[in-house]
Amino acid sequence: METNATNRREFLKKAGMAGVATGLSFTVLSSYAKGFAPLAADITYKQQPLPYAYNALEPVIDAMTMELHYSKHGAAYAKSLGEAVQAETVDTNKVSLEALLGNISKYSTKMRNNAGGQFNHEMFWKSMAAPSSTTKPSGKLLQAIEKDFNSFDAFKTQFTDAGKNRFGSGWAWLVVGKDHKLVIGSTANQDNPLMDVSDLKGKPLLGLDVWEHAYYLKYQNRRPDYINAWWNVVNWNVIEERFTAAHK
Incomplete structure (x- = not known):
């Protein structure tokens, strides 16, 4: 049983590394390595590549949780937000996600739940990095x-x-x-x-x-x-x- 669990964890770690290597350009990877992240206003209606491997936050957040959270829960919010945007004819070229949230009372419950879910998760991913000795701001x-x-x-x-x-x-x-x-x-x-x-x-x-x-x-x-x-x-x-x- 332990061997199977270990093999599964190793598979997820490798899959996470491969997914990031494929999904991120060298420029984006370099930017994140320097501690840069888009500002809140730059979080878009579409799910962006995860800025690290699924196993990068271990042991705090395990690879399986990270993979499921990003590829299932996070992706579902982005997909449902796209459906709501189309149904309610939002021009995403003119209305930023942040601006839409500021007027969310004018939209449907589906828009509220999924616009919030998309923004919150994109901000959450970018708020984290591999454990380090830097545990407080300056x-x-x-x-x-x-x-x-x-x-x-x-x-x-x-x-x-x-x-x-x-x-x-x-x-x-x-x-x-x-x-x-x-x-x-x-x-x-x-x-x-x-x-x-x-x-x-x-x-x-x-x-x-x-x-x-x-x-x-x-x-x-x-x-x-x-x-x-x-x-x-x-x-x-x-x-x-x-x-x-x-x-x-």
């Missing part, structure tokens, strides 16, 4: 966190609590809110702080998926364990880049 972002939450540890505790205490499925968020202050909160299902229907509003910098499919294979019902481990794969270079963009 510069102006760190200064802002320490100013608005008293310390980085206090920020982590509050954000972790937002994820742990979100009832059912949803997301925990760090956003730039009113007066450019940092705010932590959560949203249900696939809602996000860009939506005009959301109680939490702001420019999202960091989002954590706390739907069970994001962690259940490895952590079962231990959501707090998943969140505590997840801090080790946050790509602070990308979050700092979003923070800078939000203040322009």
